[in-house]
Amino acid sequence: xxxxxxxxxxxxxxxxxxxxxxxLTAEDVRKEFPGVVALDDVSxxxxxxxxxxxxxxxxxxxxxxxxxxxxxxxxxxGTVRLRGAEIRLRSPLDxxxxxxxxxxxxxxxxxxxxxxxxxxxxxxxxxxxxxxxxGEMYRRTEELFSRLNIQIDPEAKVGDLSVANRQxxxxxxxxxxxxxxxxxxxxxxxxTEREVDHLFQIIRDLRTQGIGIVYITHKMNxxxxxxxxxxxxxxxxxIGTHASTEVTRDDIIRMMVGREITQMFPKEEVPxxxxxxxVQNLNLKGVFHDVSFEVRAGEILGVAGLVGSGRSNVAExxxxxxxxxxxxxxxxxxxxxxxxxxxxxxxxxxxLTEDRKDTGCLLILDVLExxxxxxxxxxxVSKGFVQEAELSDVCEDMCRKLRIKTPSLAExxxxxxxxNQQKVLIGRWMLTDxxxxxxxxxxxxxxxxxxxxxxxxxxxxxxxxxxxxxISSEMPEVLGMSDRIMVMHEGRVTGFLDRAEATQVxxxxxxxx
Amino acid sequence: xxxxxAAKGSLKATPARRRNRRMPPEANIFLVLIGIALIxxxxxxxxxxxSFLFNQQRLTIMILQVSVxxxxxxxxxxxxxxxxxxxxSGSVVGLTAxxxxxxxxxxxxxxxxxxxxxxxxxxxxxxxxxxxGMLAGYINGQLIAxxxxxxxxxxxxxxxxxxxxxxxxxxxxxVSGLSDSFTFIGTxxxxxxxxLAVALIFHxxxxxTRYGKFTYAIGANTQAARVSGINVEAHLIKVYAIxGMLAGxxxxxxxxxxxxxxxxxxxxxxxxxxxxxxIGGTSLSGGAGRITGTVIGTVILGVMTSGFTFLxxxxxxxxxxxxxxxxxxxxxxxxxxKKRAKV
Numbered sequence: 001x002x003x004x005x006x007x008x009x010x011x012x013x014x015x016x017x018x019x020x021x022x023x024l025t026a027e028d029v030r031k032e033f034p035g036v037v038a039l040d041d042v043s044x045x046x047x048x049x050x051x052x053x054x055x056x057x058x059x060x061x062x063x064x065x066x067x068x069x070x071x072x073x074x075x076x077x078g079t080v081r082l083r084g085a086e087i088r089l090r091s092p093l094d095x096x097x098x099x100x101x102x103x104x105x106x107x108x109x110x111x112x113x114x115x116x117x118x119x120x121x122x123x124x125x126x127x128x129x130x131x132x133x134x135g136e137m138y139r140r141t142e143e144l145f146s147r148l149n150i151q152i153d154p155e156a157k158v159g160d161l162s163v164a165n166r167q168x169x170x171x172x173x174x175x176x177x178x179x180x181x182x183x184x185x186x187x188x189x190x191x192t193e194r195e196v197d198h199l200f201q202i203i204r205d206l207r208t209q210g211i212g213i214v215y216i217t218h219k220m221n222x223x224x225x226x227x228x229x230x231x232x233x234x235x236x237x238x239i240g241t242h243a244s245t246e247v248t249r250d251d252i253i254r255m256m257v258g259r260e261i262t263q264m265f266p267k268e269e270v271p272x273x274x275x276x277x278x279v280q281n282l283n284l285k286g287v288f289h290d291v292s293f294e295v296r297a298g299e300i301l302g303v304a305g306l307v308g309s310g311r312s313n314v315a316e317x318x319x320x321x322x323x324x325x326x327x328x329x330x331x332x333x334x335x336x337x338x339x340x341x342x343x344x345x346x347x348x349x350x351x352l353t354e355d356r357k358d359t360g361c362l363l364i365l366d367v368l369e370x371x372x373x374x375x376x377x378x379x380x381v382s383k384g385f386v387q388e389a390e391l392s393d394v395c396e397d398m399c400r401k402l403r404i405k406t407p408s409l410a411e412x413x414x415x416x417x418x419x420n421q422q423k424v425l426i427g428r429w430m431l432t433d434x435x436x437x438x439x440x441x442x443x444x445x446x447x448x449x450x451x452x453x454x455x456x457x458x459x460x461x462x463x464x465x466x467x468x469x470x471i472s473s474e475m476p477e478v479l480g481m482s483d484r485i486m487v488m489h490e491g492r493v494t495g496f497l498d499r500a501e502a503t504q505v506x507x508x509x510x511x512x513x
Numbered sequence: 514x515x516x517x518x519a520a521k522g523s524l525k526a527t528p529a530r531r532r533n534r535r536m537p538p539e540a541n542i543f544l545v546l547i548g549i550a551l552i553x554x555x556x557x558x559x560x561x562x563x564s565f566l567f568n569q570q571r572l573t574i575m576i577l578q579v580s581v582x583x584x585x586x587x588x589x590x591x592x593x594x595x596x597x598x599x600x601x602s603g604s605v606v607g608l609t610a611x612x613x614x615x616x617x618x619x620x621x622x623x624x625x626x627x628x629x630x631x632x633x634x635x636x637x638x639x640x641x642x643x644x645x646g647m648l649a650g651y652i653n654g655q656l657i658a659x660x661x662x663x664x665x666x667x668x669x670x671x672x673x674x675x676x677x678x679x680x681x682x683x684x685x686x687x688v689s690g691l692s693d694s695f696t697f698i699g700t701x702x703x704x705x706x707x708x709l710a711v712a713l714i715f716h717x718x719x720x721x722t723r724y725g726k727f728t729y730a731i732g733a734n735t736q737a738a739r740v741s742g743i744n745v746e747a748h749l750i751k752v753y754a755i756x757g758m759l760a761g762x763x764x765x766x767x768x769x770x771x772x773x774x775x776x777x778x779x780x781x782x783x784x785x786x787x788x789x790x791x792i793g794g795t796s797l798s799g800g801a802g803r804i805t806g807t808v809i810g811t812v813i814l815g816v817m818t819s820g821f822t823f824l825x826x827x828x829x830x831x832x833x834x835x836x837x838x839x840x841x842x843x844x845x846x847x848x849x850x851k852k853r854a855k856v
Contacts, residue, residue, distance in 0.1 A: 340744070341739060341740050342744055351740060353737075353740055359737050359740050360734075361737060362734050363734065364733050364796075364800045364801055365729060365733050372726065373726065373727075373730050377743075381723045384722045385721055386721060386723055386726060428741070
C-alpha cells in the first residue's frame, strides 16, 4: 500500500506515529541519467537516534541517493519507506512536510533577510490582523536556538554571518520543521575545528532526541568521531553497511575503491625530458596552500584528490584564471608571472577546463568557431582579418585526426555528443601547439569509446614532448595514465606516488588524510 | 582507416550544409518584410485605392527616416551580440547633435555659440560628434568591464547623463545657422549612403575579422572566451566605444538633416535601434545576430511606420502596434532557444 505524502503528513500531525525499527529505508532504488546508471538497485536503512554516514568516491552514488531521499529526484524504481510506510516524494517540500529535511552543501539562505525570517519563511507567525508578528517570530527563534545551544542574534542579517553560523542557521531551520530525518551533505567543509566541535555537539543532542541523521563526508576521521553506522557505495552500487566500531580506516578505503582495473590504457613509455614547469609554494589565499611540484617534457602528472581538495583551483591559478596570491611559477627555469589566460597562452600553456558547458564550449556557435578561438590570439590573422580558408583546412584536418563525428565544421557544437564536444575543445588547444597541457577531468561524462580516444590523444601529446597535468576523479584513469601522481586534500598536497608504487588504496589514503 | 575515410566523406559535404544551415535566419526575416509590405499594398488598394509599394517618393522618405536608426542599430547589434545592451544611444544622438552643430555654424549666423569658430571645414564638426560619441561609449565600456555593473545600469546612467549634458550645453537653446558644407551629409540620399556604408563595414568586421570572432565568442560564453585567452574586458570596451561612435555619427546626421540641433533629439531612438536588431534576429542572450538581419529589421520598422501613415492610422495606434511587434520578436527568440535546448 502506498501512503500518499499528504496522508503521512496528517498522521504525523495527529501524533499517532507508527513505531518501526527503521526510521527511513530505501529498497532496490534505481536512478538512471542519460548514459549513466547513478544508482543501481541500492538499499539503505536509517535507524532512529543514529548518525549514518554515506561513504564512497566521487560518483559512487551518495549524492544521488541523498537527493532521492530528500525528494529532489524521483527514483525510476524501488521503494522508500518512512517508518515502515511506503511514500513517494514528489518535491523537496513534500519531503520536508514528511519530516525529512536536507541541509545542502551550498547554503540556501537569503542573505538580505534576518536569521528569523529565513528560518520561518512560508510559516511566519501572524497577528490578529493577518500581518507578520515579528515579536513572536524572534521569540520562537530564540527558543529554538537555546534548545540547540546556538548563540546567534535572530535579528541579524544572514549575509553578515560567518559561514559557520549560516550553517547553524540552516540546521536550526531544518530542526524547526520538527524533522525526524536530517540529511547533511559535507556540513563541515567550511568550518574550523572549534566550529566542527560545536556542530558535533548539536548533532549528538539531536541524536539523543531520536532524530536520524544521514551524513555525507569525505573526511575519514569525522566518520569515526560522529557516525554510528556507515554504508559504502561504489559505482552506483551498494556495497555494505557496518557499525563504525567494528572496522578500521583501511577496511573502509578498501570497500570504497575495491574495484578491479578492467579498462586498458594506451599508456606508452616515452623518454622524459627536462623540467618544463616548476611550481614552488603556490598559494591562493583561503583555497590552497604551499603547492609545489614540477612536470617534465613528456611526463603525465596525474592529480588526484576528492572534490573540493583544491585540484581544479590549482589548475585555474596556473592558467591565470584566478592569479596566485603568492608563490613562484617557472617555465624552462625562468620565473613567469601569469596574471591572465592570455599570458598563459603566450607561454604556450593550454587548459581543458573541468566544466565543458560552463567554461569550455561556445554552445550556440559552430565547430569551426569553437576550434579557432584560442589560436586566433596570434595565428591565422593578417591585418585583423581571419584567414578563413587556411584555418578551415587546418580545422578539417584536426577533425579528421581527432575523429570528431560531425556533419560539418558548420554544425553547432551543442548538437554534438559530449565526447565529440570534448574532442573539439582538445582540438582548440592542439591548434595552439602547447608545451604545457592542463587537463581537468578530460573524460568526465563521456562514453567509453570516446574516453579511449582521448587517452590516446593525451599519450600522443606526451610523446611529442608536451608536459601534461591531468586532474581526474576516476581512479583507474589516474593510475592508468600517469607517470607520477600528486594527491591533494583540503588545499594541500599530501603526497606524490610513482607509477610503479601507486595503488588505489594508497591514493585514497593520501586523499583523505 | 575506415573512420578516417568516413569523416573525410562527411566533411566534404560542408558547402551544402553550410548554405542550408546559414541562410534561414535572414530569409525568414526578409519574408516577414515582404509579407508586411504586401499587406499594406492590399489594404492600400482596398481602403484608399492607392499603391503602397509603387510610390518612389514614399519609399525614399521611408528609408531616409530609418537611416539614423539604422546607423545606431549597427552598433547596438554588436553590443547585444556580446550579451549586453546599450540604452544610451538616443541620448548620445542628442548630445552629439548639439556638439557637432555648435562647431558647424556659419559666420553669417548672428548668434553663433563660438563666434570665433564659425565656417569650420565639414570634418571638424563631424569629427567632434563622432569622437564625443565614441568617448561616451568608451565610458560605458569602462564602467561595464571594470566595475562589473550590468550594462543595463551603466548605459542607463549614460542615457540620463548625456541627455542632461545636451540640455546644459546651451541651457536648452537650439543650435542653428549651420553651414552648407556640414548640412550636405543630411541632404538627399546621403544618410542612406552613410547607413549602408556603416552596415557593410561592420558586416565584414563581424564576419571576417578577429574582432568579430571574439565578439561572438564573448556573447556565446564569456567564461570560455576568457579561458581561451580573449581579453574580455578590453574587447567589451572596444565594442561599446564603437556603438557610441556610431550613435555619435547618427547624431551628426540628425543635426545635418534637420539643419539645426536641439537637446531633445534622439529621444527613444535607443529603443527603436534595439527593436531593429531584435526583429532582425539578434538574440538578447548574446552570441547570435548579424548586420544583414539588423538592416532588414530597420527597414521593417520603417515600412511599418510608413504604412501606418499611408493608411492614415492614428499615431497612437502606431506605437501600440510597434510595441507589440517588438515583444513578439523577443518571444520568437525565446521560443527558438527553447526549441534548440530540447535537441
